Amino acid sequence: MSHQPTADLIGELPRFTAFLGVDDLAARARAIAADRPDIAGVRGIGESRLGDPLWSMTIEGGPRHALVFGGVHPNEPVGGLTALHLARTLLDDDALREDLGYTWHIIPCIDPDGTRLNEGWFAGPVSRGHYGRHFYRPAGDEQVEWSFPFSYKRAEFTRVMPETRALMRVIDDVRPAFMASLHNGEYGGVFYYVSHTTPELTEQLTRIPAELGLPLETGEGEAPFIERLAPAVFRAFRAEQAYDFAESHGLDPLDQLAGASSAAYAEPHGTFYLASEVPYWADADADDHTPIDRDYADLLRERGAEIGEVARLLTEALDDVADDVSVESPFLRASRAFAPYLSAEAAQLASRADAPENRRPALVCERMSGLASVEAARLRYAGMLLRALEGEIAVGNPTPAVRRQHARLRERHLAWSARADAAPSRPIPINDLVGVQYAAIIACARHVAG
Structure with a gap:
């Protein structure tokens, strides 16, 4: 398996200074495709719930098909830049494109409606408080990544959104040999989800952040039932696993689940799946296994x-x-969904604390990930409910209850923001985040091609 040094890939990147919104992504993608009309084009694949066009870039390059999409969670904009850089590089580097041997289908933003609701923090300042006050993440049944059809035990999810249906059509039309879903974490280190791996591929994936001076996230995964294949490399998990895990802790799985994932939907096509998770803020503790x-x-x-x-x-x-x-705003719908979600998560953590296997010395990386998850819950979800209440005030509905809860949440959010922004972390240059995702795509595409 050939390997291009990660530092060389980063050296070729343009200097991104801010994340791009929906309209800028569309304009730049069309300009990139227009430079090589002989092998590249842009085609519509559907419309969003609010009527925004959904579109995909196609770059001809071989008999195999690769599908890459960003914006799958709208608070995760790195993937849009990675998609543009990937397209630009494939069009400029004939040798690379021919060596990989794929026809590429690249969707920089699959959820334009949700992405527009995050654009307030894209240009900075780069602080966790500012991020939280302009944050939006849809309720589970409105997330493209987790709203594919799902039927398991008592769960039956059929409320598939237009954006998800568009992605389903692309997957079924091109039957990708390789598919990359571009994600962001928030705080800590880099990690990946894959359908499978080899020692050679794992070595490449874990070397990418190291060459950029970024830590790996080597503590517990996002959920304890997720299979770790190697440090910071996890097997893509299924909604069925989350259902069974919640059930095993005496919780109602329907409080936390919606549909299936893009990985599960593409699996019958034999698709190799990659999700690269890159954080906005780095903390070296993410890879520190010292007992405390x-x-x-x-x-x-x-x-x-x-x-x-x-x-x-x-x-x-x-x-x-x-x-x-x-106003039945997206912020209100998400808040109504995440309040019981967090209650269920709290109950699950209390249940796990009683398990005998967890009576052991904790590690630095586990302490870091736990603190990060608490701060994320505070800043994200209090910030979203604040935005819902500000919407009520803006439309002339400042009732005593709305004003009272707005003032209460605002005070708590300011205190939590100050605490989070005082933590010893560092914002990661956008170029490095794009570099990790781009290099991981190339490494996995080569792995699949053999």
Whole structure:
């Protein structure tokens, strides 16, 4: 397996200074394709729920098909830039394109409606507080990545969105040998999901961030049931696993689940799947396995209590304003979904804290990931509910309950933001984030091509 040094790939990147919004992504993609009309084009693949056009770039290059899409979670804009850089490089580098042997289908933004609701933080300042105050993440059943058809035990999900249907059509039309879903974490280190791996591919994937001076996220995965194939490399998980895990802890799986994933939908086509997760802020503790003088069970119990506090704060606010809200905004729908989601997560963490295997010394990386998850819950979801309440005020509905809960949440969010922004982390240059995703795509495309 050939390998182009990651530093060389980064050296070829343009200097990105900010994330791009929906309209800028579309304009740049069309300009890139127009430079090589002999092998590149842009085609419509559908419309979003609000009527925005969905489109894909096609770059002819071989008999195999590769599908790459960004914006699958709208608070994760790195993938749009990676998609543009990938397209530009494939068109400029004939040898690379021919060596890989794929026809590429590149979708820089599959959720334009949700992405527009995040554009307020794209240009900075690069602080966790600013990010949280302009944050939007849809409810689970409105997320493209997790709204594919799903039927398992008591779960039956058929409310497939137009954006997801468009992606389903592309997957079924091209039957990709390789598919890359471009994601961002927020804080810590880099990690990946793949359908499978080899020692050679794992070595390449884990070397990419190291060559850029970025840590790997080598603690526990996003959920304890996710299979770790190697440090920072996990097997793409299925909704069925999440269902069974919740059920095993005495929780209702329907409180946390929606549909299946893009990886599960593409699996019958024999598609190799990659999701590259890159954070906005780096913390070297993400890859530190030094034991600390606290039990892991204690960290789980403490984390559950703090996430439960966020859930109660959101629930109390939603209950207080329930009779007053007049706008069914995406922010309100998401808040109504994530409040019980966080309650279920808190209960699951408390249950795990009682498991005998977690009565062991915790590691630095586990302490870091736990703190990061609590701060993310606070800044994300309190920030979204604040935006819902600000919408009520903006349309002339500042009832006493709306004003009261807005003031209460604003005070808590300011305090949480100050604490998060004082943490010893560093914002990662956008070029490095694009470089990780781009290099991982090339490494996996070569792996699949053999």
